[in-house]
Amino acid sequence: MRLPLILLAAVGACLGLLTAAAASADPAQLDSPSMLPTHRRQKRDWIWNQMHIDEEKNTSLPHYVGKIKSSVNSKNAKYLLRGDSAGKVFRVNEDTGDVYALERLDREKISEYQLTALVVDKNTNKDLESPSSFTIKVHDVNDKWPVFTHRFFNASVLEMSNMGTSVIRLTAVDADDPTVGDHTSVMYQILGGGEHFGIDNNGLIYTKSNDLDRETQARYEIVVEARDVQGLRGESGTATVLVTLQDVNDNFPIFTQQAYTFAVPEDTRVGKPLGYLSVEDPDEPQNRMTQYSIVQGQYRDTFRIETDHTHNRGIIKPMKPLDYEHIQHYTFTIEATDPTINLYYARKPNPPGKNKAVVTINVTDVDEPPVFQKPFYHFRLPENQRKPSIGSVVAKDPDTTRRSIGYSIRKTSDKGQFFQVNKQGIIFNNKELDREIYPWYNLTVEAKELYPNGSPTGKESIVQVHIEVLDENDNAPELALPDAPKVCENAPQGKLVMQISATDKDVTPKNVKFKFSLGTEDSNFTLTDNHDNTANITVKYGQFDREHTKVHYLPVIISDNGNPSLTSTNTLAVPVCKCNERGEVTFCEEVAPQVGVSIQALVAIFLCILTITVITLLIFLRRRLRKQARAQGKSVLEIHEQLVTYDEEGGGEMDTTSYDVSVLNSARRHRGAKPPRPGRDVPPPVYAKVQKAPQHTPFLRHGEPGDMAAVIEVKKDEADHDSSGLPYDTLHLFDYEGSESIAESLSSLGTHSSNSDIDYDFLNDWGPRFKMLAELYSTDSREEPGY
Numbered sequence: 001m002r003l004p005l006i007l008l009a010a011v012g013a014c015l016g017l018l019t020a021a022a023a024s025a026d027p028a029q030l031d032s033p034s035m036l037p038t039h040r041r042q043k044r045d046w047i048w049n050q051m052h053i054d055e056e057k058n059t060s061l062p063h064y065v066g067k068i069k070s071s072v073n074s075k076n077a078k079y080l081l082r083g084d085s086a087g088k089v090f091r092v093n094e095d096t097g098d099v100y101a102l103e104r105l106d107r108e109k110i111s112e113y114q115l116t117a118l119v120v121d122k123n124t125n126k127d128l129e130s131p132s133s134f135t136i137k138v139h140d141v142n143d144k145w146p147v148f149t150h151r152f153f154n155a156s157v158l159e160m161s162n163m164g165t166s167v168i169r170l171t172a173v174d175a176d177d178p179t180v181g182d183h184t185s186v187m188y189q190i191l192g193g194g195e196h197f198g199i200d201n202n203g204l205i206y207t208k209s210n211d212l213d214r215e216t217q218a219r220y221e222i223v224v225e226a227r228d229v230q231g232l233r234g235e236s237g238t239a240t241v242l243v244t245l246q247d248v249n250d251n252f253p254i255f256t257q258q259a260y261t262f263a264v265p266e267d268t269r270v271g272k273p274l275g276y277l278s279v280e281d282p283d284e285p286q287n288r289m290t291q292y293s294i295v296q297g298q299y300r301d302t303f304r305i306e307t308d309h310t311h312n313r314g315i316i317k318p319m320k321p322l323d324y325e326h327i328q329h330y331t332f333t334i335e336a337t338d339p340t341i342n343l344y345y346a347r348k349p350n351p352p353g354k355n356k357a358v359v360t361i362n363v364t365d366v367d368e369p370p371v372f373q374k375p376f377y378h379f380r381l382p383e384n385q386r387k388p389s390i391g392s393v394v395a396k397d398p399d400t401t402r403r404s405i406g407y408s409i410r411k412t413s414d415k416g417q418f419f420q421v422n423k424q425g426i427i428f429n430n431k432e433l434d435r436e437i438y439p440w441y442n443l444t445v446e447a448k449e450l451y452p453n454g455s456p457t458g459k460e461s462i463v464q465v466h467i468e469v470l471d472e473n474d475n476a477p478e479l480a481l482p483d484a485p486k487v488c489e490n491a492p493q494g495k496l497v498m499q500i501s502a503t504d505k506d507v508t509p510k511n512v513k514f515k516f517s518l519g520t521e522d523s524n525f526t527l528t529d530n531h532d533n534t535a536n537i538t539v540k541y542g543q544f545d546r547e548h549t550k551v552h553y554l555p556v557i558i559s560d561n562g563n564p565s566l567t568s569t570n571t572l573a574v575p576v577c578k579c580n581e582r583g584e585v586t587f588c589e590e591v592a593p594q595v596g597v598s599i600q601a602l603v604a605i606f607l608c609i610l611t612i613t614v615i616t617l618l619i620f621l622r623r624r625l626r627k628q629a630r631a632q633g634k635s636v637l638e639i640h641e642q643l644v645t646y647d648e649e650g651g652g653e654m655d656t657t658s659y660d661v662s663v664l665n666s667a668r669r670h671r672g673a674k675p676p677r678p679g680r681d682v683p684p685p686v687y688a689k690v691q692k693a694p695q696h697t698p699f700l701r702h703g704e705p706g707d708m709a710a711v712i713e714v715k716k717d718e719a720d721h722d723s724s725g726l727p728y729d730t731l732h733l734f735d736y737e738g739s740e741s742i743a744e745s746l747s748s749l750g751t752h753s754s755n756s757d758i759d760y761d762f763l764n765d766w767g768p769r770f771k772m773l774a775e776l777y778s779t780d781s782r783e784e785p786g787y
Helices: 002-023 027-031 414-418 599-632 708-721 760-766 768-776
Strands: 050-054 063-067 077-082 090-092 098-101 112-121 132-139 152-158 166-169 186-192 197-199 204-207 219-228 238-246 259-265 275-280 291-296 303-308 313-318 329-337 356-364 376-382 404-409 419-421 426-429 440-450 456-470 478-480 496-503 515-518 525-529 534-539 551-559 567-579 585-587
Touching: 050 063, 077 090, 090 112, 152 166, 166 238, 186 197, 197 219, 259 275, 275 329, 275 356, 291 303, 303 329, 404 419, 414 419, 414 440, 419 440, 478 551, 478 567, 515 525, 525 551, 760 768
Parallel strands: 050 132, 152 238, 259 356, 376 456
Antiparallel strands: 063 098, 077 112, 090 098, 112 132, 166 204, 186 219, 197 204, 219 238, 275 313, 291 329, 303 313, 329 356, 404 440, 419 426, 440 456, 478 496, 496 534, 515 551, 525 534, 551 567, 567 585
């Protein structure tokens, strides 16, 4: 190490001597103009430009670095240093130019220093030469140990990996100069925890064995040291590596017990868990893929075992309903396997027999609801029929008690009211059904267990019953009109008006045949049956008289080939239109569509009309009888009075808009003047003294005796000839007044009948104002003179 430095110093000294010799030549010769060369080389004043010093020197301070020297030979010369480190790290002897280091240098901190050397006059401090910059380089010494980039490292490797599998590469850094020898060469070694691991010179950790088992030890802590080739060591030259073994599926599942027993009620639903089977698998959950199967026993179709991957357990579920009365015990053997095990890593043998277990299921008895023999029932019923037995449903008590069963139909809809079910489960219909209204009826039949006294036990079950209504040919075909027919008034003979077809509400069979014909021959149209369920209507004679008939109504008769065959008559309205020469319609009236009426509909309409007619006749006869009864209670003589109608008066409570005013009748009754009561001397009223006049007497003078009829005739004559006002003296009798009221008529004109039980003698006590009424309604049978 020292030899290169000595050689460099010797070469520098030789160069300095040669420079000094050149400077000692005759300056006069060089300075004369005639002797100057074309290109003159500048004189070098400083004889050095670089110094060297070793770092971390152990000698006493200050350390000698080198000497700065100028070609100026002056006794007054003084050497100075300038720079950041001048006076702090380095100083110079002003007289000799020797440079010294004031402290131990560390190359890893600063590898070189830049300084400026000056030579000045001691007295004037003027520069004797120009300042010169130079460098002091610090030579490296192998004084640093390797340092890891981190103190802790995490690594992982699969368990059961082969020997030599790489785990992680570590890196340690040496701060020394890498260009000098082996100052930065690093060596690695494991200090602890590396029984199963090794490390090479490049810091790569690898496995030294192939029996790394995560289930035995999942983590390893390795301490690694990095040291210098020359043996330098330090605290920061160590690192800790945490190696985690990654799990692989290399363990077989093992049952925790060899026998399992479960007690299950017989009403457990299909698919509901009955019990759980546990196994041990030391692998991590993502590597537990246990599968269960029944390997022995005859109940593979009764139970299945599913895997709960979250808890790595088996779940037993029934695939069929359990029946205590049929089987009370089930026993079978199950096996637990893991088909996803990697046999390359699974170097542990499967423990024989520990992956199998015996399962026993004991079924317990419960009181079950009735069980129908079928999951659902389907019956057929012809329409328009009432059958005492459409079909029967049967349910039984599955328990040993064998209780009796009661049946009922749940009224889930209005359709259920058409059916009933008896105690034997026989379903029948209450009324005839029409397939065209409801082709299907869905019923819910309920079966209930009954105690011996007939009360329900609370156990019940239901079943769906589907009743299909079968079709019968009970609907006549109808005319189907895709387009409204039209005919031109100038249509020629044989012109096709339209093609018609038919529809039927009944189920139309494939071989249905509709027959078409016209109901009249007195028309200008011809109907031709095409025998393909269509018919053509054509013009028979041609040339229609539109002025005479604008619309022709054709009765079309359609019949089907059902059993029995049904026929309907449909009216087809064909308007006569104005057309141009090309046969295009230019004007045509709109015709309301005619609805076809079947024979059954005509019969129904006729029956309705007949019923209304009979009811009308009965009402008429009833009113006639009432009139005759009323006429018998009246007097023989009728007096026709003048009729006056008041708009505000009605015929009773049920009729306030129309008036049935009959001829005013005045009944003749036999009556005599009653003698005045004791204590009263009241003269009789004027009309009471009137005697009946001869029939030829036109009128009576006031005060003369006469008949009441004659008096009325006189008053009528006066009223008829009085044009000054309304006939206030006219008698008004409304024959049907109050006929619809419970109170009947409030008029007193009809109360003179001898059949009345009311005694009007109390009118005599009301005073003079009511004497006239008292006389008119008197019950005295005496007759006035002249009768």
